[in-house]
Amino acid sequence: MTAIDQWVEAAARQMARRVGRRGFLSRLGRAIAGGAIVLPLLPVARGIASSVPHNASGRDPDLPGDEGDPTKCEYWRHCSIDGFLCSCCGGSQTACPPGTEMAPVSWIGTCRNPADGRDYAIWYNDCCGRGMCGRCFCNRNEGDRPIYHPYRSNDVNWCAGASSQIYHCSTALIIGLAEETQPEK
Amino acid sequence: MFARCLIVALLVVATAAAEDVPPDDVGRSLTLPERTDHWVWLDEPLFRHAMLFDGDSGEVLGTVDQLGSLTGRHPHVSRQRGETYVMETFYARGHRGERRDFITIYDSRTLQVIGEVEIPPRTADVGHGLWLGAVLDDERFFVVFNQEPANSVSVVDLESRRFVGEITTAGCALVYPAGPRRFGMLCGNGTALLVELDEEGREKRQATSEPFFDVVTDPVTEKGVRDGDRWLFASFEGYLHAVDFSGDTPKPEAPWSLFTDAQRADDWRVGGLQHIALHRPTGRLFSVVHQGGKGTHKDAGSEIWVYDLKRRERIQVIEPPSLLGVFLRRITGIDPDSWSAWLLETLIPSPGAHSVVVTRDEKPLLFVRHRETGAAGVFDARSGEFLRYLEETGLGGAAMVVP
Numbered sequence: 308m309t310a311i312d313q314w315v316e317a318a319a320r321q322m323a324r325r326v327g328r329r330g331f332l333s334r335l336g337r338a339i340a341g342g343a344i345v346l347p348l349l350p351v352a353r354g355i356a357s358s359v360p361h362n363a364s365g366r367d368p369d370l371p372g373d374e375g376d377p378t379k380c381e382y383w384r385h386c387s388i389d390g391f392l393c394s395c396c397g398g399s400q401t402a403c404p405p406g407t408e409m410a411p412v413s414w415i416g417t418c419r420n421p422a423d424g425r426d427y428a429i430w431y432n433d434c435c436g437r438g439m440c441g442r443c444f445c446n447r448n449e450g451d452r453p454i455y456h457p458y459r460s461n462d463v464n465w466c467a468g469a470s471s472q473i474y475h476c477s478t479a480l481i482i483g484l485a486e487e488t489q490p491e492k
Numbered sequence: 493m494f495a496r497c498l499i500v501a502l503l504v505v506a507t508a509a510a511e512d513v514p515p516d517d518v519g520r521s522l523t524l525p526e527r528t529d530h531w532v533w534l535d536e537p538l539f540r541h542a543m544l545f546d547g548d549s550g551e552v553l554g555t556v557d558q559l560g561s562l563t564g565r566h567p568h569v570s571r572q573r574g575e576t577y578v579m580e581t582f583y584a585r586g587h588r589g590e591r592r593d594f595i596t597i598y599d600s601r602t603l604q605v606i607g608e609v610e611i612p613p614r615t616a617d618v619g620h621g622l623w624l625g626a627v628l629d630d631e632r633f634f635v636v637f638n639q640e641p642a643n644s645v646s647v648v649d650l651e652s653r654r655f656v657g658e659i660t661t662a663g664c665a666l667v668y669p670a671g672p673r674r675f676g677m678l679c680g681n682g683t684a685l686l687v688e689l690d691e692e693g694r695e696k697r698q699a700t701s702e703p704f705f706d707v708v709t710d711p712v713t714e715k716g717v718r719d720g721d722r723w724l725f726a727s728f729e730g731y732l733h734a735v736d737f738s739g740d741t742p743k744p745e746a747p748w749s750l751f752t753d754a755q756r757a758d759d760w761r762v763g764g765l766q767h768i769a770l771h772r773p774t775g776r777l778f779s780v781v782h783q784g785g786k787g788t789h790k791d792a793g794s795e796i797w798v799y800d801l802k803r804r805e806r807i808q809v810i811e812p813p814s815l816l817g818v819f820l821r822r823i824t825g826i827d828p829d830s831w832s833a834w835l836l837e838t839l840i841p842s843p844g845a846h847s848v849v850v851t852r853d854e855k856p857l858l859f860v861r862h863r864e865t866g867a868a869g870v871f872d873a874r875s876g877e878f879l880r881y882l883e884e885t886g887l888g889g890a891a892m893v894v895p
Binding site: 389412436437438446447448449450451452453454455456457461462463464467468471472473474490491 | 709
């Protein structure tokens with residue numbers, strides 16, 4: 308392998324790491340946010356075991372690196388998110404930015420917390436009433452299903468359940484331990 | 493004295509030049525040229541419009557708005573009526589106030605708005621933007637998928653330009669045209685639904701198929717392609733399902749695998765946004781594929797595999813060009829004929845493609861597109877030869893429509 312080949316390969320690997328679904332182009336603010344719908348509350352209730360304490364906003368103290376940072380796509384709760392991260396938009400992973408309204412219903416993910424190895428049910432409630440935030444776009448699809456299965460679909464604009472259907476960003480709220488494992492696990 | 497002579501000379505020259513170039517008319521707008529089979533509409537979610545490109549020249553021909561949705565609801569076309577339709581949502585005060593939804597009607601030749609039909613303010617808003625609306629076969633009725641979050645379908649009479657009514661379709665989503673008075677839907681229990689209309693566009697009957705896929709373990713993606721009376725859907729795990737909507741009840745056919753065991757062992761799978769396309773005259777199916785694990789069903793594909801549907805085998809592999817390279821070249825203003833442009837397009841690894849669509853004619857073009865940049869390229873769909881880029885398609889977007 309020549310030096311040029313090696314350089315090209317290194318550049319290719321570096322770029323490949325950067326241009327994936329979580330890549331810098333996404334961070335430019337590409338759209339394709341995800342939203343929300345329906346919500347057969349029944350399936351939600353079935354998916355949740357006993358209640359566990361809600362995490363406060365901010366970094367997960369037990370997790371070093373990106374898996375503990377809610378402004379990163381790699382944050383553990385983001386395993387099925389599709390949209391702009393509210394933590395980058397003046398809000399947090401559990402609260403909407405000022406002036407926006409949290410939609411009451413959303414799609415649900417099941418994400419494994421690397422800190423304790425347990426699966427948690429996550430609600431990706433959208434924040435609505437302002438135009439798209441445009442920061443920290445993140446699309447991960449673990450457990451995502453097509454829109455005919457709405458409560459598992461991150462493609463829908465879930466602001467449909469809010470007073471304004473204008474999508475701004477997405478949160479990631481723990482609603483409890485998951486009884487059902489994620490389909491991909 | 494010299495300066496005075498110079499000024500006089502310049503005035504003479506300027507006057508002569510002004511006389512050489514005739515004045516332009518003010519207030520002209522062009523109309524589209526005669527339609528060819530190689531046109532394509534490209535959605536642009538950030539600019540909230542769709543842009544019409546000529547695949548043969550790569551040039552832009554015109555634009556329609558698509559306001560009020562997450563990523564755009566692409567244009568629909570009636571060739572017979574010479575009209576183009578866009579489902580739009582408006583709020584009284586920009587992002588606030590009362591919501592009202594419309595089918596906006598454009599003249600397909602002038603792209604002037606020539607009418608609108610108000611529909612219930614429940615039009616579905618979905619990231620991929622596909623099959624949220626459809627013109628039925630004889631082009632009299634337009635159907636709109638609603639999600640608020642309850643599912644239903646609005647019917648619009650294109651002849652009288654009026655809203656006919658709303659049909660409840662609990663648990664079923666999207667609209668797949670299947671005849672002059674019928675359309676199909678996919679349902680959350682793994683079945684397909686057939687909805688039949690009467691001559692006035694009102695609900696005549698509904699019929700549900702037997703379950704034919706597992707919603708949790710191997711769901712079909714909603715990005716189907718039409719094959720006459722049948723619709724083809726690929727599953728997450730790479731099985732091609734067909735559903736025949738021509739009878740009283742939707743009839744699913746036995747699926748077949750798009751991958752060999754060896755290919756599965758190498759983690760090849762389908763994925764992307766508008767990830768399959770069908771050229772009916774040749775029976776060729778184009779499928780965006782990549783290597784990845786479960787949960788990567790929306791990732792870009794590194795290759796496009798071409799299948800002969802009759803033989804049920806792969807006959808060709810097409811590699812998308814460096815759509816990231818051409819995107820960066822345009823936004824950085826680099827001359828396309830420069831060495832810098834060559835370096836960008838050659839050395840930057842291709843991010844692959846999310847979407848494919850193919851024209852319907854006998855010399856078909858294949859369009860490929862990358863969602864996060866919106867960049868697009870054009871291939872000869874028969875030979876697989878790369879022909880050109882569609883330049884400056886916007887800043888993002890995946891959906892494409894051949895009018």
